[in-house]
Amino acid sequence: xxxxxxxxxxxxxxxxxxxxxxxxxxxxxxxxxxxxxxxxxxxxxxxxxxxxxxxxxxxxxxxxxxxxxxxxxxxxxxxxxxxxxxxxxxxxxxxxxxxxxxxxxxxxxxxxxxxxxxxxxxxxxxxxxxxxxxxxxxxxxxxxxxxxxxxxxxxxxxxxxxxxxxxxxxxxxxxxxxxxxxxxxxxxxxxxxxxxxxxxxxxxxxxxxxxxxxxxxxxxxxxxxxxxxxxxxxxxxxxxxxxxxxxxxxxxxxxxxxxxxxxxxxxxxxxxxxxxxxxxxxxxxxxxxxxxxxxxxxxxxxxxxxxxxxxxxxxxxxxxxxxxxxxxxxxxxxxxxxxxxx
Numbered sequence: 001x002x003x004x005x006x007x008x009x010x011x012x013x014x015x016x017x018x019x020x021x022x023x024x025x026x027x028x029x030x031x032x033x034x035x036x037x038x039x040x041x042x043x044x045x046x047x048x049x050x051x052x053x054x055x056x057x058x059x060x061x062x063x064x065x066x067x068x069x070x071x072x073x074x075x076x077x078x079x080x081x082x083x084x085x086x087x088x089x090x091x092x093x094x095x096x097x098x099x100x101x102x103x104x105x106x107x108x109x110x111x112x113x114x115x116x117x118x119x120x121x122x123x124x125x126x127x128x129x130x131x132x133x134x135x136x137x138x139x140x141x142x143x144x145x146x147x148x149x150x151x152x153x154x155x156x157x158x159x160x161x162x163x164x165x166x167x168x169x170x171x172x173x174x175x176x177x178x179x180x181x182x183x184x185x186x187x188x189x190x191x192x193x194x195x196x197x198x199x200x201x202x203x204x205x206x207x208x209x210x211x212x213x214x215x216x217x218x219x220x221x222x223x224x225x226x227x228x229x230x231x232x233x234x235x236x237x238x239x240x241x242x243x244x245x246x247x248x249x250x251x252x253x254x255x256x257x258x259x260x261x262x263x264x265x266x267x268x269x270x271x272x273x274x275x276x277x278x279x280x281x282x283x284x285x286x287x288x289x290x291x292x293x294x295x296x297x298x299x300x301x302x303x304x305x306x307x308x309x310x311x312x313x314x315x316x317x318x319x320x321x322x323x324x325x326x327x328x329x330x331x332x333x334x335x336x337x338x339x340x341x342x
Contacts, residue, residue, distance in 0.1 A: 002176055003186035004163040012163075013039050013091070015179055021088035023058070025051050036090065045092055049135055050317060054097045054247030055090050059120040060104060062244075063268045066116070066254065070262040077262075082116065085123070089175065092129045095150035096140045096317035100247035101126065102151070103315070106308055107250050116267075125171045128152035132159075132198055137318030139207035139331060145315060147202055148195035159194045207316075207331050214341025215334070217306030224298060228336045233293035235326045240271035242329070243296070245319040251277070272296045297333045 004012055016022045022039040027046045034048040036055060070077040101121075108117035128150035134140075140147055149155070154172035157164045165183065167173045176183070202208050215223070243249045253270040256263050270277060272295050278285055286292050304313035314330055321329045 001186055001188050001191070002165045002180070002183035004165065004179070004183045006158065006161050006163055008182055009045070009163060010041075012179055012182055013043075014041065015182060016089055016091070016175075019178055021086055023088065023090050025092045049131065049133065049138075050094055050096075050319070052319075053245055054100060054317065054319070055093045055126075056097070056100060056104065056247045058088070058090055058124055059101070059117055060108070060250065060252075063266060064116065065264060065266050067265045068262060069265070072261075082119065087123050087125070089125045089127060091127045092156075093126055093150070093152060094131060094317075095128060095145050095147045096138075096315040097247050098126060098128045098151040099140070099143070099145050099315045100317075103248045103304075103308075103311065103313060104250060106311075125154075125175055126152040127165075127172075127175060128155040130155065130157045130195070130198065132194060134198070134202050134205060135318065136206055137321040138202070138205055138316060139210050139318065140316035141202050141205075141208045142210035142212060143312050143314060143316050146199070148198040157191045157194055159190045162190070164188070164191050210316075210331060210334060211338060212301070212312065212334060214338070215301045215305065215312075216310070217302070219341045220298075220302055220306065222340055223302055223337055224294070226337055226340050228340070229290055229294045232328070232333055232336055233290040236273070236289050236293050236328060237326060238273045238275060238289050238292065239325065240273045241323050241325065242320040243271040243273060244269065245323050247315060247317055247319075248300075248313050272299070297330060300330060301334060301337075 013022060013024065017039045023036045024039050024043065025034050025046045025048070026037045026043050027048070028035050028037065031052070033052040034046040035051045035053060036057070037043065065081045068079040068081050070079060105121070108114040130150055131147035134147050138147070151168070153169045154165060154167045154175045164186065165176060167176045243251070251270045251272055252267050254265065254267050256265050273292050276284070277292065286295060300313040305311055321331065
């Protein structure tokens with residue numbers, strides 16, 4: 001384990017940024033919220049627990065060009081517009097967001113591999129930061145995530161006047177080597193003491209012990225046919241806010257845009273809460289908001305774990321709890337359906 005005086009944090013960031021692109025969670029005055037931003041001299045890391053949107057954007061951006069078609073008479077030139085070739089570091093990723101990459105990997109790195117996502121994953125180094133004050137909207141522990149010991153290539157803890165760092169992967173070792181001159185070898189006593197405090201806080205959070213027993217493939221039809229969906233979905237606006245702040249949602253649409261000399265094909269996030277989601281030439285299989293609402297939560301709590309060895313499609317980050325305009329969220333859904341499977 002390595003140790004850095006906290007007053008040398010800016011020096012650490014400058015050293016990293018000189019070698020490869022660095023992104024840190026920082027307060028955006030224009031938006032009034034924290035988000036990941038490209039580091040520049042003077043930019044300080046936010047004190048907020050989480051960013052408004054997750055670090056998913058670095059690997060699965062909200063919009064991206066897939067291919068360009070240039071027309072020259074009767075000839076069509078196909079151009080691959082990808083320029084992702086530089087290495088980058090994302091510093092300060094929380095445990096919930098770090099786990100989301102595992103879920104996204106199961107989708108985008110399964111055959112056939114999404115090479116756009118794969119390229120970004122290969123170039124990115126994830127440096128996580130342990131939580132010290134989880135909020136009441138957090139429930140990552142319900143999904144087996146330890147906020148005091150996040151995953152990632154390397155992980156950090158801020159305790160007292162020091163930043164403690166530990167490598168977990170080969171990329172993490174490279175990260176620690178790049179700042180070795182600023183750090184010193186140390187024990188883990190301070191980290192273990194902090195972890196004990198954080199875990200005690202997490203245990204006392206209102207949703208930390210959310211019971212997910214019974215949300216599996218065996219109860220799929222029972223949950224699908226539950227009468228609870230009607231009342232749960234009644235007030236849903238279909239705005240898609242929950243899906244856009246979610247670190248594990250992976251739905252997208254692909255569209256073509258005509259230019260003066262060809263066509264640009266791009267990918268953009270989509271939402272299962274939208275009325276035109278899954279719309280095909282033959283029609284739409286989910287015509288009501290109830291059906292769309294049910295699809296979202298069945299996928300997170302039932303379909304995904306049934307097909308991925310019990311791993312849920314949620315990481316308990318709490319963003320949907322904080323951002324839904326009608327205060328509907330996955331916790332309320334799980335609690336309402338609990339009696340159906342017990």
